[in-house]
Amino acid sequence: MYHYYNEAAECLPRSQLSALQSERLRVQIKRVYDNVPHYRKAFDKAGIAPGDITSIADIAKLPFTTKQDMRDNYPYELFAVPMNEVVRIHASSGTTGKQTVVGYTRADLAVWGEVMARTLGAGGVTASDIGHISYGYGLFTGGLGGNIGSETIGAATIPASVGNTKRQVTILQDFKPTFILCTPSYALTIAEYLEDNGISADTLSLKYGFFGAEPWTEQMRTEIERKLHLKSFDIYGLSEIIGPGVAYECEAQSGLHVAEDHFYLEIIDPDTGEVLPDGQQGEIVFTCLTKEALPLIRYRTRDVGTKISEPCKCGRTHVRLSKPQGRTDDMLIIRGVNVFPSQVEAVLLDLGYLSPYYQLIVDREGNLDRLTVLVELTEEHFTAEISQIEELKRKIAAAVQSMLGLAVSVKLVSPKSIDRFEGKAVRVIDNRDKAFRAS
Numbered sequence: 001m002y003h004y005y006n007e008a009a010e011c012l013p014r015s016q017l018s019a020l021q022s023e024r025l026r027v028q029i030k031r032v033y034d035n036v037p038h039y040r041k042a043f044d045k046a047g048i049a050p051g052d053i054t055s056i057a058d059i060a061k062l063p064f065t066t067k068q069d070m071r072d073n074y075p076y077e078l079f080a081v082p083m084n085e086v087v088r089i090h091a092s093s094g095t096t097g098k099q100t101v102v103g104y105t106r107a108d109l110a111v112w113g114e115v116m117a118r119t120l121g122a123g124g125v126t127a128s129d130i131g132h133i134s135y136g137y138g139l140f141t142g143g144l145g146g147n148i149g150s151e152t153i154g155a156a157t158i159p160a161s162v163g164n165t166k167r168q169v170t171i172l173q174d175f176k177p178t179f180i181l182c183t184p185s186y187a188l189t190i191a192e193y194l195e196d197n198g199i200s201a202d203t204l205s206l207k208y209g210f211f212g213a214e215p216w217t218e219q220m221r222t223e224i225e226r227k228l229h230l231k232s233f234d235i236y237g238l239s240e241i242i243g244p245g246v247a248y249e250c251e252a253q254s255g256l257h258v259a260e261d262h263f264y265l266e267i268i269d270p271d272t273g274e275v276l277p278d279g280q281q282g283e284i285v286f287t288c289l290t291k292e293a294l295p296l297i298r299y300r301t302r303d304v305g306t307k308i309s310e311p312c313k314c315g316r317t318h319v320r321l322s323k324p325q326g327r328t329d330d331m332l333i334i335r336g337v338n339v340f341p342s343q344v345e346a347v348l349l350d351l352g353y354l355s356p357y358y359q360l361i362v363d364r365e366g367n368l369d370r371l372t373v374l375v376e377l378t379e380e381h382f383t384a385e386i387s388q389i390e391e392l393k394r395k396i397a398a399a400v401q402s403m404l405g406l407a408v409s410v411k412l413v414s415p416k417s418i419d420r421f422e423g424k425a426v427r428v429i430d431n432r433d434k435a436f437r438a439s
């Protein structure tokens with residue numbers, strides 16, 4: 001039996017969903033044309049009048065919106081409502097340039113609560129549950145996004161926020177939450193604290209975990225479930241679109257359902273902008289169909305994914321997104337081979353005897369890029385003979401090479417020497433720019 005928060009909306013027949021999307025797009029295009037100078041200019045330039053958009057199929061006529069457009073209109077110029085209608089601001093820090101600022105009206109917050117309640121409901125959460133929210137509270141959308149979903153579904157909500165793992169574990173033991181939200185890397189940090197302190201996961205009451213905000217593999221899922229004794233679900237989103245809740249896993253766990261009555265998904269070829277057919281990997285593009293404060297149209301997320309339109313076993317009619325592998329910006333190109341950190345993670349954890357802590361270091365020697373995989377030894381291997389360690393390194397390098405077709409160096413480091421993360425993990429250290437600057 002599958003669980004839903006809003007079965008009528010989540011299982012709406014495709015013909016009705018498509019009619020709803022068409023109507024919502026029509027209203028949205030008029031809203032942005034009338035209220036956002038950037039869109040008026042962009043549509044005029046493309047020769048499109050709001051009246052030309054009558055059905056969801058017309059979406060392909062519209063120009064894309066990019067991160068650069070957000071920067072150029074910093075902080076509020078893309079808002080489609082006056083400030084007295086905005087009730088919340090969030091921002092994502094971004095590694096380069098200015099923060100990306102996003103806003104919500106009261107109705108937008110209600111949509112956020114709805115899609116996050118669907119996310120939790122899809123895992124089986126109900127009003128009888130107790131939720132522990134360990135995403136950071138603040139400008140990051142994780143904490144307050146988890147919070148609004150948990151409250152909307154009616155669960156007793158613990159706004160634990162992130163950090164101070166000892167205190168988090170005390171809360172987990174004493175307040176007895178039945179579900180937790182945090183990054184997959186923080187879930188591992190909590191698991192490690194339990195192990196180090198001889199606390200069995202059975203002393204906690206956790207039944208479900210909702211992990212996202214960064215890519216994580218099926219192998220990582222197995223690791224987390226084994227250590228925390230819970231069932232885990234992937235949740236995806238980005239601040240620009242609403243925050244967490246844009247797409248979520250159901251109990252069939254074969255992709256993430258996009259809340260398609262609110263966010264329209266397209267997959268495009270990042271080089272040509274052409275819309276790709278189902279099943280083909282490309283850049284994820286979203287259009288906000290109902291957002292009032294910041295209604296982005298065809299926003300290029302720079303995330304890589306695949307659209308799955310086949311019906312899902314769970315009965316939801318909304319399309320699925322393959323488990324997001326990472327951002328185009330995170331994809332490394334090493335001697336012509338494309339590598340996502342998550343692919344290396346899968347190889348490492350498949351070996352079965354490594355710790356889930358790793359980092360990828362990229363250096364340039366002369367004109368050649370070199371990838372070093374840094375992996376922590378487990379306590380068990382730490383005391384091994386040098387010859388055994390050499391053998392381990394050889395095995396890891398061979399496994400990565402056979403999977404990715406790329407020769408790598410492997411460096412094994414002592415347990416707990418790689419940084420632990422409370423929020424999003426940093427997996428890649430790219431020294432190539434530095435080498436370039438120095439030369």
Ligand code: DLL
Pocket residue numbers: 092135140141142145211212213214215216234235236237238239240243244245301303323324325326327
């Ligand atoms: O990370 C929102 C969020 C919070 C999602 C909590 C899930 C849970 P931003 O900080 O704007 O928002 O970062 C968005 O994070 O474009 C992806 O690259 C990445 N990302 C988010 N969820 C996933 C996921 C939040 N489940 C960026 N798998 C996105 C892979 C993810 N990457």
